[in-house]
Amino acid sequence: MKRMVVLSILVLMVSGQPAVAHASHTRPSTYVVSTTPGETLEGIEVTRDGTMYVTSVGTGAVYRGSTSSPRLKLFLPAGTDGRTSATGVHVDRWGRVLVAGASTSKLFLYDARGQLLVVREATPGSFLNDFTITGDAVYVTDSANNQIWRAPLTRHGLGELKPWLTRDQIQPIPYFLNGIVTDGRTLLVGEQGQDVTYRIDLLTKQVSVLEVPNGILSGDGYLLEGHHLYAVYNAGGGKYVTRLALLNHDLTKATLVADSSPGAAGATPTTIARDRGQLLWVNSQLDVAPGTPPYTVSVVPGLH
Template sequence: MIRRRTAATVLLAAPLIAATIQPSAQAQHPQYHPRPTTYVVSTTPGDTPEGIEVTRNGTIYVTSVGTGAVYRGTVRNPTLKPFLPAGSDGLTSATGVHVDHWGRVLVAGASTSKLYMYDARGRLLAIRPAAEGSFLNDFTFTKDAVYVTDSAHNQIWRASLTRDGIGRLKPWLTRDKILPKPYFLNGIVNDGRNLLVGEQGQNVTYRVDLRTKAVSTVEITGANGILSGDGYLLEGRRLYAVYNAGGGKYVTRLAFLNVDSTQAHVLEDSLPAATNSTPTTVARDRNRLLWVNSQLDAAPGTPPYTVSVVPGLS
């Protein structure tokens, strides 16, 4: 688009030129340090990271599906440190991790079939078991509950959540109530009225009404009608999904939801992840996205295990 040159444009030209020759922020502030683009989670063989949470104050939590360890760090430091040692309280495998409204750290115990709750100092507050043989993968908070995907039984568990603690995990939506039948439920988020749940076996995203439990599939336009993923991130009406595009290619896919989350239009994909890095989940750090390089396609992978900036998408 060609813009006409106006008198105002001429008057603004000098200040704009002056602005371009000002010293950079780094030169003006010697203490300024850019945030790392890669974070070392662990150098322990077999740790295999999976879940990630980045809080508003820049704290990073990353789980290990291989050992159950949970690591913690800051977006300003390239190295994370142990928050929970491997096997703590029977936590021998860990996937989803999120901090709730009251600052407590919840961890999905994967094949342990349990959901764990800790305080910010790493002290155990509660363990909530699901059915034996469950694989608790990821979870999302509403104002009064937590909803957890079970990738083994392909159902959703629910527990009440208040300032005082967490209730018992109970089956909330079982596989027989979900069509098409799910084969691997994984990422889950909510918009306050609906759950959005990724089903990787059939590459669909379910929409589940929180009030009625009515299930439908989100209608997808663009990207050959495919939107599913491992980790999901919902920001307003922008839905990000870490998507296995096949052939060892992983991207973060961005879609825009309509008002009632019944439809989503795929806007763009990130650049592909590095070969064999196998990103699993994604989190927001200010103006950029971070994802976990789990190396699951080459498990147990080769240390160091890392988190890095999602390329080509923010």
């Protein structure tokens, strides 16, 4: 230790610059979200400061932690506010946490402390799965009715949920709408029944199928970064991968670029988020639900 201090001082004297300690900041490769039986995780959000939120479709609990720490803590207890199931989760630009309530047919808005601000309800029997946020609204996929709901979102709060695009307005007819992302002008929506991605114009509501000439692109969870689209894809036979596609300028065509390595056997990855130079996905264990604790999030293998 003394030798290191002396060397640092010598560097400072010779260079005239401060000596900088290059400490290792290695982050975990696996995060333990919960050890509670039956949790069955589903959604994930990682903010710019490294705060991670993970939802439980099994109980409705929401967990929160830091990407620098291997353990998350309970943020919203299971069943509170009528939230007995939870899927999509995102943080808006005002720091509020939105949670899709899956089979509860509800969308929840919380402040950063976990205080409930408002609950908005869709038609009973809806399954509010995933959602994406534009500058002034939230668009939510309904996997039961295979339609898209919309609610205004401003600094003053969350407006009422109303049907925005119904099943009969989407061709080919969807059977299981799931992942959804936006660039502010266009929605990209995953349809897992037919393994396609819809491209929907936010202004005109015009629907088309994203052209993918070199393969199949659909997804449970999507991540859009500029013209790079990541999709958690069920490759069949219990093998799940994250698929990376490069989009053209108007998001009408995608070229598949790479696949990650498959998730672990029985892990059933669902949704995906970015943490600086790495990708994280949720190991839901849905294929073997309710699965076996611990329930985890891990780094996507072989893809950044």
